[in-house]
Amino acid sequence: MMQTLIHLLKCNIGTGLLGLPLAIKNAGLLVGPVSLLAIGVLTVHCMVILLNCAHHLSQRLHKTFVNYGEATMYSLETCPNTWLRTHAVWGRYTVSFLLIITQLGFCSVYFMFMAENLQQMVEEAHVTSNICQPREILVLTPILDIRVYMLTILPFLILLVFIQNLKVLSIFSTLANITTLGSMALIFEYIMQGIPYPIDLPLMANWKTFLLFFGTAIFTFEGVGMVLPLKNQMKHPQQFSFVLYLGMSIVIILYMCLGTLGYMKFGSDTQASITLNLPNCWLYQSVKLMYSIGIFFTYALQFYIPAEIIIPFAISQVSESWTLFVDLSVRSALVCLTCVSAILIPRLELVISLVGSVSSSALALIIPPLLEIVILYSEDMSYVTIAKDIMISILGLLGCIFGTYQALYELTQPINHSMANSTGIHA
Secondary structure (H helix, E strand, O other), X not given: OHHHHHHHHXXXXXXXXXXXXXXXXXXXXXXXXXXXXXXXXXXXXXXXXXXXXXXXXXXXXXXXXXXXXXXXXXXXXXXXXXXXXXXXXXXXXXXXXXXXXXXXXXXXXHHHHHHHHHHHHHHOHHHOEOOOOOOOEOOOXXXXXXXXXXXXXXXXXXXXXXXXXXXXXXXXXXXXXXXXXXXXXXXXXXXXXXXXXXXXXXXXXOHHHHHHHHHHHHHHOOHHHHHHHHXXXXXOHHHHHHXXXXXXXXXXXXXXXHHHHXXXXXXXXXXXXXXXXXXXXXXHHHHHHHHHHHHHHHHHHHHHXXXXXXXXXXXXXXXXHHHHHHHHHHHHHHHHHHHHHHHHOOOHHHHHXXXXXXXXXXXXXXXXXXXXXXXXXXXXXXXXHHHHHHHXXXXXXXXXXXXXXXXXXXXXXXXXXXXXXXXXXXX
């Protein structure tokens, strides 16, 4: 139970957490926390739906367990529509594709995050002091291109993903939780000092910026793809419900506190990552270091899902003597792919936001309620449950559409090259 709880916490506490103060700013001081709580509750509810559907199918088909893609395929095989039954395998392909895009997208964001923090720590060193004071903006020209830092990180991540067992990964996940906990403690220690009275902060922002909030919130709840694998790896899977509710309650409370207090502390000056608002002293530089270490180990957990989908197929195409070579080669190639995408795609955060709006919304909010309808409709499913599932799926679809629109709109806007080519130091 403890290993599973550690994995669950680490899968949901990633880079999106640091952007929550800006997300609350985009929604409003009242609407933001309430909406974040609502999205969190809906996401957990959809996780429970997915678990129940997988359990129901396992019992019906006499299988030990089924994954997300298999649950989708088996549910379509039993639906009344003839066309859906004959094309049921495409349900598994679709879910697998969305999982691969989502998880590798997270990994690409992690690459960018670690490289940016490493760059800032190295190149801010000569202006970092022992005295912690509020920042004023100071833009410095980088000494090394950020791509050099990405290539520096690359071999270490390749070695990390060679670890395939979740129980072994739990050791690194524990280290990630410790470093993340330490950085969170320092962040909370700072933002809770001298919080100004929020009389000037709007309770509700305009609807255009709320779309940005929705995309960030959905992106932040990163663990939907890990729910079934975590349960399937447990010695006593029946205990997973308790772990899920406990872990996600901790995650939601942490999200709401950090987002709300961070926005109240920095107000209109809130940056894209809360680390940019922290004082430029050695104490708070350690926050970047600790959080980057946590993200480094979390990379392996997010990488686990696409590896479990792609590698068995690749191995099945070769003889047994080539199995290990193909396994390690595919893992290396996938890590290099996330690195190359982080290097080549301009404004990566918006591209990942676009991918997240499509795939994360579909996996977390759209597909699970529809699965419940397809699987349980023939078993006297109540009209209230059907209406509830339809409403959740529609909400997810609207978030997908509007989130995609907003990301595409932001991608069409010109880049401020003077800022894009700087480290963005706030000294």
